[in-house]
Amino acid sequence: MADSDANTIVSLNNIGKHFGKVKALDNVSIDIKEGEIFALLGPSGCGKSTLLRIISGFENPTEGELLLDGKDMTRTAPNKRPVNMVFQSYAVFPHMSVADNVGYGLKMDKLLVDEITTRVDTALAQVHLDQFKHRMPDQLSGGQKQRVALARALVKQPRVLLLDEPLSALDAKLRDAMRLELVKLQETVGVTFIIVTHDQSEALAMADRVAVLEAGKLRQVDTPTALYNHPVDAFVADFIGKVHTFDVQHIERQDNHVRVTSDELGELTLPLNKLPERISTGAQVNASSVLAFRPEALKVNLANEPTASTASTETNQANEIQLPGFLGDIAFQGQHSIVEITRGDKPSVSAIVDHSSLSALQTQPIGTPIVARCALSDLMLLPAQ
Ligand SMILES: Nc1ncnc2c1ncn2[C@@H]1O[C@H](COP(=O)(O)OP(=O)(O)O)[C@@H](O)[C@H]1O
Numbered sequence: 001m002a003d004s005d006a007n008t009i010v011s012l013n014n015i016g017k018h019f020g021k022v023k024a025l026d027n028v029s030i031d032i033k034e035g036e037i038f039a040l041l042g043p044s045g046c047g048k049s050t051l052l053r054i055i056s057g058f059e060n061p062t063e064g065e066l067l068l069d070g071k072d073m074t075r076t077a078p079n080k081r082p083v084n085m086v087f088q089s090y091a092v093f094p095h096m097s098v099a100d101n102v103g104y105g106l107k108m109d110k111l112l113v114d115e116i117t118t119r120v121d122t123a124l125a126q127v128h129l130d131q132f133k134h135r136m137p138d139q140l141s142g143g144q145k146q147r148v149a150l151a152r153a154l155v156k157q158p159r160v161l162l163l164d165e166p167l168s169a170l171d172a173k174l175r176d177a178m179r180l181e182l183v184k185l186q187e188t189v190g191v192t193f194i195i196v197t198h199d200q201s202e203a204l205a206m207a208d209r210v211a212v213l214e215a216g217k218l219r220q221v222d223t224p225t226a227l228y229n230h231p232v233d234a235f236v237a238d239f240i241g242k243v244h245t246f247d248v249q250h251i252e253r254q255d256n257h258v259r260v261t262s263d264e265l266g267e268l269t270l271p272l273n274k275l276p277e278r279i280s281t282g283a284q285v286n287a288s289s290v291l292a293f294r295p296e297a298l299k300v301n302l303a304n305e306p307t308a309s310t311a312s313t314e315t316n317q318a319n320e321i322q323l324p325g326f327l328g329d330i331a332f333q334g335q336h337s338i339v340e341i342t343r344g345d346k347p348s349v350s351a352i353v354d355h356s357s358l359s360a361l362q363t364q365p366i367g368t369p370i371v372a373r374c375a376l377s378d379l380m381l382l383p384a385q
């Protein structure tokens with residue numbers, strides 16, 4: 001359809017939810033597109049499950065509306081919505097075979113036996129459990145039970161599959177394997193997935209787009225790379241990976257650049273596009289902003305290396321900031337190592353260093369003077385909140 005909204009399958013419009021005095025969700029608006037894996041990400045208690053339950057119909061919003069396929073379903077009963085929830089593995093009925101578990105919902109809907117059999121077989125093949133249809137749940141591994149739960153939801157042919165922390169019951173190794181499998185499954189069946197998780201690496205690895213929630217408020221909706229490289233604020237930057245932040249005392253917008261003053265990093269001139277809309281500038285101290293960089297943006301040199309500056313204070317040069325410090329621990333990570341840079345009273349920073357750059361550092365004792373440098377282009381200027 002040429003309709004510009006044809007692509008949107010779930011619209012959450014200004015959703016609010018109160019539990020007594022607790023405001024679990026506050027004015028949340030998100031459009032989810034057909035066929036995408038969409039993750040709801042945030043710390044425990046931020047309202048992810050409540051939002052998922054509002055989409056499923058197990059919870060009603062206090063404010064706002066929910067559209068599914070463009071139709072208002074804010075008050076529609078759960079079983080009348082084209083969505084299905086995957087419960088965790090322990091929700092598998094222990095006294096029924098795999099096939100009976102998967103077919104249970106269809107039996108309740110009074111479908112013909114032949115159709116139930118066909119659809120159960122299809123769903124079991126989709127989750128690679130065709131060989132296990134006659135097994136009982138206690139003869140299955142944790143990962144296989146999880147697949148039964150998936151098949152039981154898929155067999156109902158929903159437009160949208162809702163998964164609340166689907167991998168949290170699995171051990172770490174199985175969890176990684178199931179991440180990939182869920183992504184492949186979604187590609188095969190084409191159903192829109194909405195996945196709740198508090199694990200940022202899970203959201204980044206699996207989702208096409210991620211909504212970051214904090215204390216009931218939507219912070220940002222974006223692709224994993226955009227969230228990582230262009231977080232809207234320090235909360236998102238910190239939640240989506242490691243980041244080092246430095247308080248900013250003053251920001252001033254000039255003709256085609258921004259002057260930023262930070263006690264620690266000095267006075268910097270940044271391009272105008274580093275200035276997020278939400279930061280107000282002016283002569284007043286703006287203590288609510290931070291400068292930030294990620295550990296992989298840091299380059300580390302020995303302080304006496306000819307290529308590195310021997311500056312003893314943190315100064316800004318034309319294109320980079322420099323942080324003098326001392327070599328701390330080096331943590332081997334396989335592809336790269338994490339180098340700690342201690343800085344006396346100031347918080348240490350860490351740099352991700354690949355092995356070609358590591359050799360000069362590795363032979364040095366802890367406490368050797370070093371200089372960490374970050375290109376201005378890798379600096380982020382972010383609202384603190
Ligand atoms: N049925 C309920 N009654 C009262 N408070 C609730 C209920 N469900 C959730 N909450 C509260 O709403 C907030 C969001 O909860 P939830 O959506 O479960 O968070 P998340 O899934 O992100 O961990 C929390 O403060 C939680 O205690």
Ligand SMILES: [Mg+2]
Nearest residue numbers: 048049050196
């Ligand atoms: Mg939850």
